[in-house]
């Protein structure tokens with residue numbers, strides 16, 4: 001058979017198999033609806049490693065028949081409120097001026113809407129404000145002072161988000177500044193020693209991304225963070241950027257990220273992962289492909305190790321409409337949290353591209 005013919009036939013038969021699988025899935029669902037009690041869809045909640053409690057809470061909501069977006073926001077609110085999680089919400093590590101600035105995004109699959117806030121100060125639940133941007137404005141993203149005024153208008157209480165622990169950590173950093181800020185003098189791409197001591201690629205980051213399929217088969221997600229510690233004020237990472245730190249398509253699935261936001265902003269990986277899943281990749285395969293793309297795109301010498309691999313890490317978490325899930329990172333050693341409704345939330349290992357060698 002001619003090569004292009006074989007390919008066309010393959011695509012046709014694959015499309016047919018896909019359609020048949022979808023039909024039988026829909027029939028299963030119809031039967032399930034007929035059977036009343038059995039859920040029509042297989043619920044799942046996935047999140048970054050810091051989401052054991054969040055995934056448990058979200059699954060509790062889903063089992064009560066609630067919408068996936070209500071579920072994931074209720075889940076991450078626990079982490080935003082937790083002063084001991086220094087990567088999200090209250091207690092998050094501040095920017096280089098010692099001010100906590102938060103980023104968050106939400107996406108609601110069934111209505112195809114999204115909302116986000118960036119560089120939001122003084123409000124500890126940016127995910128709730130992001131949801132209001134989605135529901136109560138004709139915009140998608142509000143930043144800085146405008147986001148704060150919008151939150152105030154909706155009655156959010158302003159508070160100092162800087163805990164003593166976070167302030168002390170900032171103070172230690174400030175006192176040892178040396179080569180650790182984000183300012184770079186002019187230099188060309190090949191220059192290796194500029195910013196080499198700059199630890200931003202490895203510096204303290206953290207975020208929670210949480211995505212879910214509910215009993216109606218609807219999919220939603222949220223990503224919320226205090227971003228990169230000691231960042232230049234106004235720096236926005238990938239978390240509030242739809243397509244980068246979060247993406248949901250109700251027909252396909254959802255994906256989100258944690259890790260070096262700058263790398264992910266340049267790759268827009270979450271929308272890419274959803275598209276890979278649309279083409280038939282499993283959530284884990286799709287996440288690994290996004291990691292590979294970031295590796296390929298990273299060319300700055302200061303970000304590469306002696307073997308040409310990125311020094312930083314980026315993690316992706318994905319689910320599809322069938323309730324399948326997976327996660328991957330550039331480097332080994334990351335975990336994610338998942339709850340499939342049958343048992344308690346658990347940690348599983350992320351797939352990875354490179355194994356971290358044990359340090360001597």
Ligand code: ASP
Pocket residue numbers: 204205206207225226227228236237238239257258259260261262
């Ligand atoms: N992705 C987040 C950001 O770049 C940080 C993180 O997940 O650690 O703001």
